[in-house]
Amino acid sequence: MGIYLPIAELSVNLFVLLAMGAAVGFLSGMFGVGGGFLITPLLIFYNIPPAIAVATGANQVIASSFSGALSHMKKGTIDFKLGTVLLGGGVVGSTVGIYVFTLLRSLGQLDLFVSLLYVALLGTVGGLMLVESVRAIRRARDGAAPTLKKPGQHNWIHRLPLKMRFRASKLFVSVIPVIGLGAGIGFLSSIMGVGGGFIMVPALIYLLKVPTNVVVGTSLFQIIFVAAYTTIVHASTSHTVDIVLAFMLMIGGVAGAQYGAKAGQRLRGEQLRALLALLVLAVALRLGFDLFVKPQSIYSLATPGF
Amino acid sequence: MARLFLPALLLATATLIAPAAAQEELEGVVHEPARGAEQGPQQPAPNPEAIQIGLSTNRVTITADFSGADLTIFGSVDNSDPLVARQGRYDIIVVLEGPAQDIVVRRKDRVLGVWINLHSETFTNVPVSYSVATTRMPQDITDTDSYKRLSLGADNLHIEPLDRDGNPQTIEQFRQALRDRKAAAGLFSMRVGGVEFLSQSLFRASLPLSPSVPVGTHKARAFLFKNGVFIKESSAQLSIVKSGFEQTIYRFSTNHGPSYGILATLLAVVTGWLGRIVFRKD
Numbered sequence: 001m002g003i004y005l006p007i008a009e010l011s012v013n014l015f016v017l018l019a020m021g022a023a024v025g026f027l028s029g030m031f032g033v034g035g036g037f038l039i040t041p042l043l044i045f046y047n048i049p050p051a052i053a054v055a056t057g058a059n060q061v062i063a064s065s066f067s068g069a070l071s072h073m074k075k076g077t078i079d080f081k082l083g084t085v086l087l088g089g090g091v092v093g094s095t096v097g098i099y100v101f102t103l104l105r106s107l108g109q110l111d112l113f114v115s116l117l118y119v120a121l122l123g124t125v126g127g128l129m130l131v132e133s134v135r136a137i138r139r140a141r142d143g144a145a146p147t148l149k150k151p152g153q154h155n156w157i158h159r160l161p162l163k164m165r166f167r168a169s170k171l172f173v174s175v176i177p178v179i180g181l182g183a184g185i186g187f188l189s190s191i192m193g194v195g196g197g198f199i200m201v202p203a204l205i206y207l208l209k210v211p212t213n214v215v216v217g218t219s220l221f222q223i224i225f226v227a228a229y230t231t232i233v234h235a236s237t238s239h240t241v242d243i244v245l246a247f248m249l250m251i252g253g254v255a256g257a258q259y260g261a262k263a264g265q266r267l268r269g270e271q272l273r274a275l276l277a278l279l280v281l282a283v284a285l286r287l288g289f290d291l292f293v294k295p296q297s298i299y300s301l302a303t304p305g306f
Numbered sequence: 307m308a309r310l311f312l313p314a315l316l317l318a319t320a321t322l323i324a325p326a327a328a329q330e331e332l333e334g335v336v337h338e339p340a341r342g343a344e345q346g347p348q349q350p351a352p353n354p355e356a357i358q359i360g361l362s363t364n365r366v367t368i369t370a371d372f373s374g375a376d377l378t379i380f381g382s383v384d385n386s387d388p389l390v391a392r393q394g395r396y397d398i399i400v401v402l403e404g405p406a407q408d409i410v411v412r413r414k415d416r417v418l419g420v421w422i423n424l425h426s427e428t429f430t431n432v433p434v435s436y437s438v439a440t441t442r443m444p445q446d447i448t449d450t451d452s453y454k455r456l457s458l459g460a461d462n463l464h465i466e467p468l469d470r471d472g473n474p475q476t477i478e479q480f481r482q483a484l485r486d487r488k489a490a491a492g493l494f495s496m497r498v499g500g501v502e503f504l505s506q507s508l509f510r511a512s513l514p515l516s517p518s519v520p521v522g523t524h525k526a527r528a529f530l531f532k533n534g535v536f537i538k539e540s541s542a543q544l545s546i547v548k549s550g551f552e553q554t555i556y557r558f559s560t561n562h563g564p565s566y567g568i569l570a571t572l573l574a575v576v577t578g579w580l581g582r583i584v585f586r587k588d
Contacts, residue, residue: 007556011517228575231571234567235559243559243569250573292421299487302409303409
């Protein structure tokens with residue numbers, strides 16, 4: 001059944017959208033990520049213009065993050081203070097990102113930049129995660145005890161000034177890296193249409209040494225607001241949020257996420273991470289492939305000013 | 307009034323026909339009825355042909371399940387010569403032209419193995435869509451010069467670059483690419499045999515509306531040819547609009563961006579919340 005998207009101004013198959021949303025929702029529930037990094041490339045593969053895919057992706061991320069954050073709020077695994085500081089940086093980063101987005105779009109380089117960012121980030125994160133999880137799987141097989149760094153251990157980040165205490169995370173750390181991290185992810189959110197959970201979670205764990213139990217909840221909490229801000233600004237400046245498209249994805253997404261979360265509980269942590277890493281790498285490869293292969297037509301049309 | 311106009315029309319018809327009739331003689335083609343018309347206003351010539359078109363609707367609505375459509379245009383040739391009509395020497399070309407828009411054509415080139423948009427050319431007032439339906443193969447209807455004069459057909463459209471000082475060869479390349487991309491998107495199309503005569507004077511044209519047909523005011527034009535000579539043109543307007551719901555969303559998003567964004571955000575929050583209640587598994 002076809003459905004006409006009023007903003008993208010094209011007709012697409014309703015069931016493809018629902019299935020896409022459900023599949024990504026299932027994976028996001030399983031791995032505890034927002035799924036924006038999968039939705040946006042999938043929409044681009046489905047011939048939705050990248051500008052619309054990115055802005056609509058951000059809108060869809062709000063639904064899945066909100067759904068996820070609710071369950072964390074109930075369990076009390078959100079550090080609101082840390083989330084708010086991250087959010088402050090996020091708003092700044094997102095504003096810069098929107099500006100760069102509009103600029104690149106008028107130069108005709110948005111598609112390239114989005115693809116490059118995806119390939120670079122997904123490639124790096126996926127590669128690192130794969131290496132780490134394969135090691136963990138090997139160690140578990142050998143029966144050796146996992147050698148995690150002690151939470152008390154400090155690195156250069158902990159020597160920066162302007163320290164602040166985050167009680168829920170049992171953390172006393174400078175606000176500079178926190179705001180910087182928030183800003184970097186806000187920037188990516190507005191350009192790539194992602195929530196940034198797949199970078200935020202490892203960064204909070206490995207860089208800031210936030211306890212693992214509050215990481216996902218806190219990350220989801222701040223993603224809701226950054227994605228909401230990104231959506232509103234995209235809607236105001238570039239008019240590229242397609243509410244019909246977003247809604248179809250959300251419906252599939254929230255349903256899939258709850259089932260995915262259940263399925264995720266049956267798999268072991270490191271196996272889950274290895275699977276996610278393979279998935280992330282596959283998306284990166286597919287996008288990278290398109291950059292290097294001669295396009296079907298080297299010419300493309302666009303409206304000036306956009 | 308009609309009496310005053312008639313001689314003027316006759317004169318106009320005669321001048322239009324004369325040069326082409328001469329050409330036909332060169333090609334050794336003899337058309338009796340055309341000869342009759344070519345003798346000029348002195349002789350009592352038959353009434354000149356005229357063409358009329360009518361749209362069954364002057365408004366096409368794009369609804370949620372729109373996936374392209376066929377537009378049918380009916381028309382008639384007035385005062386048609388029965389002999390010419392019987393021999394099938396009346397030809398009609400119907401064009402549906404979308405609203406004009408500036409357009410940027412970009413070309414990708416390989417830089418360090420990566421395909422990057424490097425060059426671009428902006429063209430002004432390009433019709434967003436341009437569909438043509440004809441009675442026969444275009445080359446059988448009239449000659450290229452006539453098409454150029456009438457700027458009829460996608461290849462004869464005046465597509466002017468914004469920067470006129472550019473390299474003409476490059477501009478031509480980009481212009482051709484623009485036509486190719488438009489054709490690939492189904493926005494520039496040509497349907498040979500898309501116009502059919504239902505009777506001696508009545509005809510029907512069917513034109514494809516692509517799924518990505520642009521909204522706005524479209525202009526339908528019908529061109530009448532007799533023995534390869536352009537006789538007359540008639541036009542009608544068609545507005546393509548999004549249906550109520552789609553139009554409301556589109557307008558809301560363009561005119562009230564921030565409120566639209568807030569609405570989209572709230573929708574996402576409510577969906578996330580309801581989704582959790584309905585599907586929760588923990």
